[in-house]
Amino acid sequence: MNQPTPHAEPIDPKLFRQLLGCFPTGVAVITTRTPDGTPVGLTCNSFSSVSLEPPLVLFSLRKASSLLGTFVEADSFAINILSQSQDQLSGRFASSRIADKFEGVAWRPGPLGTPLVDDCLASFECRVHARHEAGDHEIFIGEVKHMRSGCADHALVFYKGAYMMLAESLRQRVLEGQLGTVDIDEAYRALYGKLLRLACERATPEEVDAIEAAVEEIEQHQGADALPRRIEATARFFSSISLAGHNEALRLMAQTMTTVLRERMTHVIPVRPRPDVFPLRRKVVQCLRTRDAEGAVAALDELITMLRRDGAAHAEEAAVAAPVEH
Template identity: 45%
Template sequence: MSLDLARYRKALGAFPTGVAVITTNDPSGQPTGLTCNSFSSVSLEPPLVLWSLRTQSRLLPTFRAAKQFAINVLRHDQHDISANFARSDDKPLGDLDIVTGELPTVRDCVARFKCRTVSEYLEGDHVIFIGQVVEFDYLDEFEALVFYRGTYKAIAESIDRRAFSAKDIDEARRHIYTLLAELASERAGEADLQALERGVDEIAGLEREGKMKERAYQALEFFHLIAQAAHSPVLSTMVKTIEDISKDVVTEGARHMKWEEMRHPVLQKVRADIVHAIKAADKPRVSQKMHEYFRHSPMLLWQDRKFTAP
């Protein structure tokens, strides 16, 4: 079977992993290591772990000879260390605790496992190393770095959405999106304005076609476009949580209401007014129109209900 390799790699990247640096000493006693996300636990009793190394890696002879390695699970803010140990040239070793004769380890990471190599298997273009954990330490106050779809991510505080009412969610949406729309009125470029106008038209188009479910989700997309037009990378990242919650609220709302009920007749006009005010860089009007939008928000129709989605 011939695989579309680029797509296959993307599919593998859809499995989120942590990021570790595997460290050891080379035959001359010099510390070295590489970034790795193929680490996995194999057995609890005895404690066995595995990771795999490209056969083309310069480090293969080193790990074969060393017969021991340390797995250092990186902290959420250690992506520089990850990038450093993913380089093929000689890596600066400033982040390592180096004690002569001992395994080098990464400072202040989430967990460290010192292992004795018990077996290795050549499979395809990788060698799988299996190690027995002889010592470990763990700092539970830190969150781990995550690798997902080819980029580094941090774990967001997990949210028990059942704790929020639609009213709470709506209040948060009103504040954050008003702020983002105000920023958009200062920063939106031509492409952002066109996207916003298209977004409003698409909502109207779906409504005309009677596609009320798609219309409801497209109405959320309008806020995503506002967030994009604000050009605030940090706020856009934070608002992702609100976007996810809002999607769940709409999905949950469909269990209590008909899709047709999830609209208010004035809102299409208000959306167009918001885009108009952003385009005119009229910040006070942007704010006024955003508040008008949220006064009529369909989410408020079931504000006293607790959100029950998982």
């Protein structure tokens, strides 16, 4: 008996890109020269090793890239792996507004003549070994002919659309108590207030359903032993709002705030069951369904106010009740 073929839903390009971002990658600047010898380069996080014998590496380049023709014509290229102190170089070589990417950038030609950027973690100079067409990208495989190690800094890491060093820096500042509660609450009100207004204009019914599902999960995990699941559900509540706003820049900012939220709920602020605020999250969802932007923002504002006020009071009670060391 033949089994029915499962129905395959089309892949959503935005979600595909978002989920690919769950895999942390290093950041490199790929360089070569034009036929007249001009150095050119671009930022890339698709660099990967292929083989040890012979030593092969690859990177992929969008067919829409203005440099595709240059790399196709070149017989060599270099991979320059960036350190975390070179994030400005990453932005420079990724910008379409900067005509001469090498202006003011320290570099030297390698043995093959390709530009090697100074102070990188490592550089690999390659002869083109093969080139393959793959969807909307061109894959370049290079045989490493020369390589050099550079500084002893940490690597610049790209994760979920942001540099991981930023997330790690924020995490450390949270743990050390360097981010004030007032400032964080103000940031939440400003960022998610804007996202809620956008979501009231742009959210699909399915995206509002996702926000409501996160609310339901928060309400289900109220026991003391369910704290990790409650933290994840709370993070999902806010991240679902950011997705429903359909603004990529604000979504990346929201990811940063989610990092702060997780660390504070896990290590800093006292977190206890709060059924008294259930109606406020429900009101946010209801206002999103009726496209009531002001109502949604007001409900979120009240939610933050109640959680902070009562959380501070609870922390003070716990401090008074704690034994004093002598």
